[in-house]
Amino acid sequence: xxxxxxxxxxxxxxxxxxxxxxxxxxxRIRLARNVVGxxxxxxxxxxxxxxxxxLLAERVPHAATSAxxxxxxxxxxxxxxxxxxxxxxxxxxxxxxxxxxxxxxVSDDQRCSVMINEExxxxxxxxxxxxxxxxxxxxxxxLDDRIESQVDYIFHPRFGYLTACPTNVGTGIRxxxxxxxxxxxxxGEMERVLKAAKDxxxxxxxLFGEGTEATGDFFQVSNQVTIGRSEKEIVDEFxxxxxxxxxxxxxxxxxxxxxxxxxxxxxxxxxSYGILQNARTISSEETLLHLSHLRLGVHIGRxxxxxxxxxxxxxxxxxxxxxxxxxGGPISGEERSAIRADLIRRKLAER
Amino acid sequence: xxxxxxxCQKQPATVHLTDIATDGExxxxxxxxxxxxxxxxxxxxxNIMAHLAAFVQSSKGTVQQMAQLSCPNCQLTFVxxxxxxxxxxxxxxxxxxxxxxPLIERAHQGASRHVGKTPKRAGGDxxxxxxxxxxxxxxDRAVDDERFEEAARIRDTIRSLELS
Numbered sequence: 001x002x003x004x005x006x007x008x009x010x011x012x013x014x015x016x017x018x019x020x021x022x023x024x025x026x027x028r029i030r031l032a033r034n035v036v037g038x039x040x041x042x043x044x045x046x047x048x049x050x051x052x053x054x055l056l057a058e059r060v061p062h063a064a065t066s067a068x069x070x071x072x073x074x075x076x077x078x079x080x081x082x083x084x085x086x087x088x089x090x091x092x093x094x095x096x097x098x099x100x101x102x103x104x105x106v107s108d109d110q111r112c113s114v115m116i117n118e119e120x121x122x123x124x125x126x127x128x129x130x131x132x133x134x135x136x137x138x139x140x141x142x143l144d145d146r147i148e149s150q151v152d153y154i155f156h157p158r159f160g161y162l163t164a165c166p167t168n169v170g171t172g173i174r175x176x177x178x179x180x181x182x183x184x185x186x187x188g189e190m191e192r193v194l195k196a197a198k199d200x201x202x203x204x205x206x207l208f209g210e211g212t213e214a215t216g217d218f219f220q221v222s223n224q225v226t227i228g229r230s231e232k233e234i235v236d237e238f239x240x241x242x243x244x245x246x247x248x249x250x251x252x253x254x255x256x257x258x259x260x261x262x263x264x265x266x267x268x269x270x271x272s273y274g275i276l277q278n279a280r281t282i283s284s285e286e287t288l289l290h291l292s293h294l295r296l297g298v299h300i301g302r303x304x305x306x307x308x309x310x311x312x313x314x315x316x317x318x319x320x321x322x323x324x325x326x327x328g329g330p331i332s333g334e335e336r337s338a339i340r341a342d343l344i345r346r347k348l349a350e351r
Numbered sequence: 352x353x354x355x356x357x358x359c360q361k362q363p364a365t366v367h368l369t370d371i372a373t374d375g376e377x378x379x380x381x382x383x384x385x386x387x388x389x390x391x392x393x394x395x396x397x398n399i400m401a402h403l404a405a406f407v408q409s410s411k412g413t414v415q416q417m418a419q420l421s422c423p424n425c426q427l428t429f430v431x432x433x434x435x436x437x438x439x440x441x442x443x444x445x446x447x448x449x450x451x452x453p454l455i456e457r458a459h460q461g462a463s464r465h466v467g468k469t470p471k472r473a474g475g476d477x478x479x480x481x482x483x484x485x486x487x488x489x490x491d492r493a494v495d496d497e498r499f500e501e502a503a504r505i506r507d508t509i510r511s512l513e514l515s
Binding site: 034036039040042043119141144145148149152153154155156157158159160161162164165166167169170171173201224225226227228229230231 | 424435437440454455460461468469485
């Protein structure tokens with residue numbers, strides 16, 4: 001499978017599952033691992049990087065999920081293809097910007113990706129639409145066991161799985177959920193949520209995780225404590241406490257808005273719908289803003305002729321790299337805005 | 352009303368113990384500071400001062416020595432690590448251990464001991480050790496929540512693991 005194949009597929013995580021799917025867009029878990037016999041990457045020579053990438057590119061696909069998987073070598077991947085993988089959340093910006101031998105093993109169903117030679121030798125991720133943390137952990141845990149049967153991990157009796165940065169040491173786990181919180185943003189309550197999250201030692205970031213700011217209505221919440229608790233405790237805290245609490249706040253904020261300012265909410269939702277149906281040129285940033293309002297409109301029952309699936313699809317294919325890739329290659333910003341507007345109008349007109 | 356020490360029957364009791372028998376029954380004891388120290392339940396004041404002095408002495412040494420630390424395997428110095436935040440190899444964790452532990456604890460709510468998953472090939476010892484650490488924490492929580500029957504059960508599991 002190549003980036004060209006990936007961009008043509010809808011991506012399974014766009015199908016939201018679970019009863020919190022109106023607010024939880026996707027769930028993700030990552031594990032960081034390093035291989036015995038090699039230094040961490042900041043101290044690895046070119047030859048060592050190449051040897052590691054060779055070893056892992058050969059062994060990891062054998063272990064990866066039941067679905068077929070492929071290795072994509074990022075040293076021979078052009079910028080646009082790399083950006084498509086970032087937009088799909090299959091790799092991080094950091095992996096694109098790293099130097100030397102590196103790549104990613106992606107399962108054909110795009111639920112699982114294993115980055116090779118990012119900050120750690122191995123960073124394995126699984127992603128699903130909606131709130132799916134328990135299932136995800138069970139699956140990722142098995143994948144980790146299968147990879148471990150192929151390579152020796154660096155493990156310390158006191159510190160657990162050793163990582164290049166001590167902020168990941170111990171379990172090497174990062175649990176993240178992407179949340180859509182337009183009402184908290186509108187009512188100005190988001191600041192309080194951010195503060196509460198900080199007190200609970202959680203990181204809140206923007207759409208694409210690390211290094212991206214929490215702007216707009218989409219937020220990624222993830223754990224920062226990785227040692228002193230078991231993986232299950234960390235996952236369960238997210239599943240049973242963190243996420244339900246934030247979802248509850250958002251639902252209350254939505255209800256308050258509907259009770260107190262129904263016309264203002266409608267105005268925002270229908271204006272955004274109108275712009276998306278009529279614009280002749282639109283940036284990706286503006287698209288995101290209006291898609292967020294439209295999504296709110298769908299979930300509070302104001303908009304009934306657009307499916308969540310269509311919203312998710314638009315969300316994905318209007319991003320800069322996807323748009324260019326689906327239209328045959330690099331396109332200038334201005335032309336892109338025109339193509340994006342046409343695409344959105346066409347998709348919204350489809351029934 | 353303040354209780355009197357059950358041991359000397361004179362001094363006011365300031366140390367209160369709750370012990371849980373195997374059947375889950377609670378047994379409370381109330382002692383004065385002196386008797387508690389004599390029974391070895393509380394450290395004696397002289398010991399505390401000695402510990403404190405030793406701690407201050409050792410941490411003073413660490414601050415000065417930290418800058419000098421370097422890894423015998425990859426030659427990374429602790430100063431280089433502080434500058435870019437990344438370690439160079441697995442041996443750094445041992446080479447920098449005294450300096451790393453406070454750093455790790457600050458980033459991870461006071462914890463620096465792994466209690467999660469262990470690789471199958473790491474052997475049973477590490478796994479058991481991790482289980483014990485995790486269970487001790489569960490025991491503390493159970494006692495805090497006054498779930499004494501569960502606490503007693505956890506305590507017995509810990510004992511059996513420690514013996515094995």
